[in-house]
Amino acid sequence: xxxxxxxxxxxxxxxxxxxxxxxxxxxxxxxxxxxxxxxxxxxxxxxxxxxxxxxxxxxxxxxxxxxxxxxxxxxxxxxxxxxxxxxxxxxxxxxxxxxxxxxxxxxxxxxxxxxxxxxxxxxxxxxxxxxxxxxxxxxxxxxxxxxxxxxxxxxxxxxxxxxxxxxxxxxxxxxxxxxxxxxxxxxxxxxxxxxxxxxxxxxxxxxxxxxx
Numbered sequence: 001x002x003x004x005x006x007x008x009x010x011x012x013x014x015x016x017x018x019x020x021x022x023x024x025x026x027x028x029x030x031x032x033x034x035x036x037x038x039x040x041x042x043x044x045x046x047x048x049x050x051x052x053x054x055x056x057x058x059x060x061x062x063x064x065x066x067x068x069x070x071x072x073x074x075x076x077x078x079x080x081x082x083x084x085x086x087x088x089x090x091x092x093x094x095x096x097x098x099x100x101x102x103x104x105x106x107x108x109x110x111x112x113x114x115x116x117x118x119x120x121x122x123x124x125x126x127x128x129x130x131x132x133x134x135x136x137x138x139x140x141x142x143x144x145x146x147x148x149x150x151x152x153x154x155x156x157x158x159x160x161x162x163x164x165x166x167x168x169x170x171x172x173x174x175x176x177x178x179x180x181x182x183x184x185x186x187x188x189x190x191x192x193x194x195x196x197x198x199x200x201x202x203x204x205x206x207x208x209x210x211x212x
Contacts, residue, residue: 002147004059006139009048014041036130047109048135048140049123056142056146057103058091064150065094065209077102077116080188086110099156101204111142114157115149116205117194118166118186135209144172152207158195166191169204 001135005122014022024045028036061068074088075081087105104112110125123142125134143149159165159180165179 002059003063004056004143004147006143007051007055009051009164012045012047012135017058025132025137027129027132030131031052037128039129040127041129043108043110043127046124046127046135046138049111049139050105050109052139053089053105053111054095055102056143057091060091060150065204065211067092067094074102075104078104078112079118079120079190082106082112084108093208095209097201098208099154101146101149101153108161110138113142113145115145115154116168118156118158118190121145135158145170148172149205150208152205155201155204156194157198158191160201164188164191166194170173 022042032117036128046174048126057068060066062143069092070088071167073088075085077090082104084107085104086107089105091101091102091103093100099116100114102114105111109125110127112160113121113123115121123138125138125141127133136138145154153171155169157167159167163182165180165182166186167178169178172177
């Protein structure tokens, strides 16, 4: 079992124009209004994700046999680099059969994550008021995906249908999550380079080796 513990974070409180506390996660009893899809009233509610990412990086540093690089060159790992990146951290396990993780801190504030060779993930995934997510639910998803990668429960493949696609799957203790998309956003050379590597990993990326 992982010894990771999410850091204690003081709950941020936000109020509307009448001084009432905004209960994110419970904004809409029914469907949200169309106008809410283009509004993010308090993006700073996601700032705790930076503290969660810091804690994950330190836990990984202390627990696994990895090399950690920090600097703008790590941004190149992403398929779609974030323009508002303030910090980039690349975590490379000592075993090449393990997926590399790159974590991007953004000024939004949020976290971008590149896992393996072909896939980027964002926390929050949207952030608009209609989606009404909280930093806690985004942190839950972020931690689940990081530990799926670390424990060897992450797979990628290049699909070879009428249109090539990049596909991924996470397996969790209580379920799984998968997805994919046409390769329009991934350069053909990157797909071609990734394909033989991923074919050689039919069971997915390996679990990260512990720190000696």
